[in-house]
Amino acid sequence: MTPPVIGILGILLLFFLMFVLGTSVAFAMMISGFLGYLVILDINAAYSMLGTELWETLSSYGLTVIPLFVFMGQVAFRSGISKKLYDAAYAWFGMLKGGLAMSTIISCSAFSAICGSNSATAATMMSVVMPEMEKYKYNPILSTGSIACGSTLGVVIPPSIVLIVIGLSTGLSISKLFYGSIMAGLIVTLLFLVTIYILCIIYPSWAPKAASTSFSEKMRTLPGIIDMLILFTVVMAGLYFGVFTPVEAGAVGSAGAVILGIIRKSFSLKAFYASVADTLKISCMVISIVAGAVIFGKFLALTRIPFDVASWVSSLPLSNSLIIVTILLVCAIGGTFMDSLALLLIAIPVFYPVALSMGYDPIWFSIILTVVTTLGAVTPPVGATAYVVAGMSPYISLKDIFKGIAFFIPAYMICIAILMIFPKIITELPNLIH
Numbered sequence: 001m002t003p004p005v006i007g008i009l010g011i012l013l014l015f016f017l018m019f020v021l022g023t024s025v026a027f028a029m030m031i032s033g034f035l036g037y038l039v040i041l042d043i044n045a046a047y048s049m050l051g052t053e054l055w056e057t058l059s060s061y062g063l064t065v066i067p068l069f070v071f072m073g074q075v076a077f078r079s080g081i082s083k084k085l086y087d088a089a090y091a092w093f094g095m096l097k098g099g100l101a102m103s104t105i106i107s108c109s110a111f112s113a114i115c116g117s118n119s120a121t122a123a124t125m126m127s128v129v130m131p132e133m134e135k136y137k138y139n140p141i142l143s144t145g146s147i148a149c150g151s152t153l154g155v156v157i158p159p160s161i162v163l164i165v166i167g168l169s170t171g172l173s174i175s176k177l178f179y180g181s182i183m184a185g186l187i188v189t190l191l192f193l194v195t196i197y198i199l200c201i202i203y204p205s206w207a208p209k210a211a212s213t214s215f216s217e218k219m220r221t222l223p224g225i226i227d228m229l230i231l232f233t234v235v236m237a238g239l240y241f242g243v244f245t246p247v248e249a250g251a252v253g254s255a256g257a258v259i260l261g262i263i264r265k266s267f268s269l270k271a272f273y274a275s276v277a278d279t280l281k282i283s284c285m286v287i288s289i290v291a292g293a294v295i296f297g298k299f300l301a302l303t304r305i306p307f308d309v310a311s312w313v314s315s316l317p318l319s320n321s322l323i324i325v326t327i328l329l330v331c332a333i334g335g336t337f338m339d340s341l342a343l344l345l346i347a348i349p350v351f352y353p354v355a356l357s358m359g360y361d362p363i364w365f366s367i368i369l370t371v372v373t374t375l376g377a378v379t380p381p382v383g384a385t386a387y388v389v390a391g392m393s394p395y396i397s398l399k400d401i402f403k404g405i406a407f408f409i410p411a412y413m414i415c416i417a418i419l420m421i422f423p424k425i426i427t428e429l430p431n432l433i434h
Helices: 003-020 023-038 045-057 062-078 079-091 097-115 117-134 142-151 161-170 174-200 215-240 244-262 271-302 305-315 319-335 340-357 363-379 385-391 398-406 411-419 422-433
Strands: none
Touching: 003 023, 003 271, 023 045, 023 271, 023 398, 045 271, 062 161, 062 174, 062 215, 062 244, 062 271, 062 340, 079 097, 079 117, 079 215, 097 117, 097 142, 097 174, 117 142, 117 385, 142 161, 142 174, 142 385, 142 398, 161 174, 161 363, 174 215, 174 363, 174 411, 174 422, 215 244, 271 305, 305 340, 319 340, 319 363, 319 411, 340 363, 363 411, 363 422, 385 398, 411 422
8 A cells, every 4th residue: 555545544543533432532643643654664663753752742841831821721710810800891791782792702702811721711601601691581592602602712812722732833933823813813702792792683582681880880890800911911922022932921921820819819729739630631631632643743744645735735726715715614624523622733734734835824824724623612513612511501402502603603704704815914913023
């Protein structure tokens, strides 16, 4: 068999391990990559590759940034920052038609900026927001849809763990990826708010008005967002002005989150232990996926499939725009079956060279690919974030949750179209940094 044929069989084996046998993504990629290497070369080469790549990956200084940012998010989560964010958003927007749902989107975008986890944001907002929405008799379709989709913003808005891993796997500047994603995240957030406004016009009974608050009450909630602003500003400003590297930014952000929690007397020793435990779990999962992707990527490179695909796609009698749309469509479909991080780590070795060969900006391509795969976190049949929401609201059917999510999908599509038509929305800010 030729290497490309072996490569295709290796990809099929990967899907078989994941979807038929239920093997975790990380180990499925490791097994497929190792066996593929063994078949093409020999057992000694496979063992040598496995040992070398695992050591280089797990001992990489760059990976230190992952547990640091995860820990910062966990501390912020357990310090009650999410509750303060929601209280502030509710005070300012709660009295509007659909105001509670809008407050949820705003809170999710702000909290996910320092949390970076879809699942953590979804679980937090379900516990904080859902009781309020039930109190004001919000339709479950709107309430769960807004929570599930709002929680996906953590993948796009920095500091995103997914963006960090993309930077490590492609060699792109993590700082540039962070700054390139800011406008994309803001556009998606704004489109979600517009979606809620339109839904409330079409279905006015879905979102009764909440109690109004006075101007003084609104002002009293503003200190609640100071902690989030301090963390986000320190991290992003430090990266922008070159005061510290992404790894140092994670360390500063983590230390700042702990200090703020202690000053506010909202972070106990028990919360610290829980934050460390969850950080270890999440970091081990992410780093295992990265290691598996590196091994599988080495196997794909050996088969020359990424280079053959790049050459084949470049030779197609199609415009560059149609080729990019096809790539994004493939990733959007793949995102419905796989975790966004795992999908990106598999897709980037194949499609990243194609985008570069056609002259597309690598930062732009990485960000728009992230937005596309974010869809997978809420769309069936997997839709991991949707299942987190369903798990915390057993009295609401999964059908209603996915129905609510469906109303927000056009917002994703419009955002992707805007970013494709106006790529400078993504590239301008990173270029200023350079």
